Structure formats: C-alpha cells, structure tokens
Amino acid sequence: MRNQAFFLPILFLSASLYGQDTTQITIPGSVINFRLVYIPTGQMDVQGSDGQTVSIQLDAFWLAAREVAYDEFSLFQQRQYDSDASDWPAGEYRADAVSRPTPQYLDYTYGMGTSGGFPAVSMTQQAALRYCYWLYQKTGQFYRLPTEAEWAYACRAGQDWAPEELGAYAWYYDNAYDAYHKIGQKAPNPWGLYDMLGNVAEWTLDEYQKDYLAAIGMETSNPWVKPEKRHSRTVMGGSYDSLQKECSCTHRQRSQPRWQARDPQIPKSIWWNTDSPFVGFRIVRPEQQPSAEAVEAFFQEAIRD
Structure with missing residues (x-):
C-alpha cells in the first residue's frame, strides 16, 4: 500500500502553547461523543522547493482531539438514528435529508476493526464532507475538514519533532504490525491531539497541487486550494503502513484513483475507496461560525462529484 509521497518543508510558527481549552460534544440522539481542542490563532512560515518562504496566517479553530471513530461515522450511515433529536435552536432539523453512504459490500477495513474505538476508514473525501454536513444538521454547528495549512499547523503544535521519538506518538510501519489500532493509544502532541502522525492518514479540504505555494498564490490568510475536479485531494500525516520519513507534519500525499481498484461499479462509488483502509479523517469547527x-x-463548493 506504499503511496507516492511529497513534502512541504515548514519552518514554523508562533502561537501560545499548552493548556489548550477543550470541549466535549455528544451527538444528539446518541451517547456517542467526541472532544474538540482549541487551536489558537498563529503564523506558519512555509518554504517552497525553490527556497522561497511565505508566512501564512491562520485564524483560531477547534480541532477534534482524535480521528473520527467508526462508532461516530456509523451513526451517519444508519438512518434509524435520525429521529427528531437535534440541537438546532430554531428546531430546523434536516439531518434525515442528508445523503448517506451506500452499504459496504466488502470489508473495507480488511478485518482490522470497527466498533469500540477504531478509526473510520476507507471513505472518500466526499463521504467525509457529507458526514460534516450531517453533523452540522444534527448540532447546528458548522463542521468541516481541516485545510492542509490548518492540519500542518495543529500537527506541529509549536515544536519540532525528533524522528527517534516517533514511536511514542505514532503507529507506523515499524511498530503497527500492518494494521491500524484503536485511536488515542499513543501520546498526544503538546496541544492534546492524538494520532496526528501514523495510524491512519487524514483527508484535508485541499485539492492536491504539487507546488503548494504556487497554488495558494497571494492567499496567505487561511489558504485553501479549492477543488476544481473530483481528483485529487491532499492527505496528511502518514499511516500504519508508512515509513518513518513519511510520518511527519510536512508529509503530503496525493489521493489516487487506484484507491478504488476493487470497486466494480461504473462509475466508481462517490462514498467508498475500497483500497484505502489507511485513510480516515478528523474534523474542524471554526471559532467564527458562518451564516x-x-x-x-x-458545501456546494467543497464537494465535487
């Protein structure tokens, strides 16, 4: 499952460290919850392949402390959980109208585990975004995937990582025994985020572009490389199947059509990547909530069929 790797050197960053605020969210109509960590406003210096350095500004946001678990994602898949339970203050409830993933006809986890704390895997980026939209309808709060810049900024958490320390923080090729593990078993980074490196790689919001700085151009405040087509997207962090050098806050991976190699459908599923059990996601809640x-x-702009 080795995948082509690309790297974006990051010099890094200014922001307050440690003592991050957290909040716990229970998904309405269930007992399933997840925890968000407050990521402060900050600055990140990004160096391109030509040596050019650009300073990127990022607004504060809340980021899930852990990857989305199968237990959370399965609520989205099962319509019977969508009663009238919602936290919308005005009572406007439309979660039951959100499109859902089609049933899996193969075991996309390859037997590595589902309920009980394992990460949700093998979904397309579109499926991850539609989960965010469903969660928005359930809670009245806007959730989405992190941008590539937000993800890298939160991963570094104001410090440089020593490669020899990776085993304390990440499941990767040398210690994972060819399988992902339950989330949150390794040490968190200084901002309290678990499994940012290894275990499963994570979808970001950005369309993949080899030259990231050229792609963002003059957009140095909260940059987002917006999608123009279905493929490809940027995946970050490495996975249980990644080498040590591929598990870093600067590791960029391009999503591939071959991640649907076993899918017999024509056209291929918009929901599932049959051959990427090494990819999952975590969610962002912007501090400043949009209208x-x-x-x-x-969501109209972010989701490309």
Whole structure:
C-alpha cells in the first residue's frame, strides 16, 4: 500500500502553547461523543522547493482531539438514528435529508476493526464532507475538514519533532504490525491531539497541487486550494503502513484513483475507496461560525462529484 509521497518543508510558527481549552460534544440522539481542542490563532512560515518562504496566517479553530471513530461515522450511515433529536435552536432539523453512504459490500477495513474505538476508514473525501454536513444538521454547528495549512499547523503544535521519538506518538510501519489500532493509544502532541502522525492518514479540504505555494498564490490568510475536479485531494500525516520519513507534519500525499481498484461499479462509488483502509479523517469547527447561507455555499463548493 506504499503511496507516492511529497513534502512541504515548514519552518514554523508562533502561537501560545499548552493548556489548550477543550470541549466535549455528544451527538444528539446518541451517547456517542467526541472532544474538540482549541487551536489558537498563529503564523506558519512555509518554504517552497525553490527556497522561497511565505508566512501564512491562520485564524483560531477547534480541532477534534482524535480521528473520527467508526462508532461516530456509523451513526451517519444508519438512518434509524435520525429521529427528531437535534440541537438546532430554531428546531430546523434536516439531518434525515442528508445523503448517506451506500452499504459496504466488502470489508473495507480488511478485518482490522470497527466498533469500540477504531478509526473510520476507507471513505472518500466526499463521504467525509457529507458526514460534516450531517453533523452540522444534527448540532447546528458548522463542521468541516481541516485545510492542509490548518492540519500542518495543529500537527506541529509549536515544536519540532525528533524522528527517534516517533514511536511514542505514532503507529507506523515499524511498530503497527500492518494494521491500524484503536485511536488515542499513543501520546498526544503538546496541544492534546492524538494520532496526528501514523495510524491512519487524514483527508484535508485541499485539492492536491504539487507546488503548494504556487497554488495558494497571494492567499496567505487561511489558504485553501479549492477543488476544481473530483481528483485529487491532499492527505496528511502518514499511516500504519508508512515509513518513518513519511510520518511527519510536512508529509503530503496525493489521493489516487487506484484507491478504488476493487470497486466494480461504473462509475466508481462517490462514498467508498475500497483500497484505502489507511485513510480516515478528523474534523474542524471554526471559532467564527458562518451564516447558514455561507455553510450551504461552502458545501456546494467543497464537494465535487
């Protein structure tokens, strides 16, 4: 499952460290919850392949402390959990109208584990985004995937990582025994984020571009490389199947059509990558919540069939 790797050197960053605020969210209509960590406003210096350095500014946001678990994602898949339970203050409830993943006809986890704390895997980026939209309808709070810049910024957490320390923080090729593990078993980074490196790689919001700085151009405040087509997207962090050098906060991986190699459908599923059990995701909740109109416009722009 070795995948082509690309690297974006990051010099790094200014922000307050440690003592991060956290909040716990229970998904309405269930007992399933997840925890968000407050990521402060900060600055990140990004160096391109030509040696050029660009300073990127990032607004504060809340980031899931852990990757989305199968237990959370399965609530999205099962319509019977969508009663009238919602935290919308005005009672506007439309979670039951959100499109859902089709049933899996193969074991996309390859027997590595589902319920009980394992990461949700093998979904397309579109499926991850539709989970965010469903969660928005359930809670009245806007959730999405992190941008590539947000992900890298949160991963570094104001410090450089020593490669020899990787085993304390990450499941990767040398210690994972060719399988992902339950989330949160390794040490968190200084901002309290678990499994940012290894275990499963994570979808970001960005369309993949080899030259990241050229792609963002003059957009140095909260940059997002917006999608123009279905493929490809940037995946970050490495996985249980990644070498040590591939598990870093600067590791960029390009999603591939071959991740659907076993899918017999024509056209291929918009929900599942049959051959990427090494990819999952975590979610962001922006500190500044947009209007309902802006949220709808965002998902229209972010999701490309």
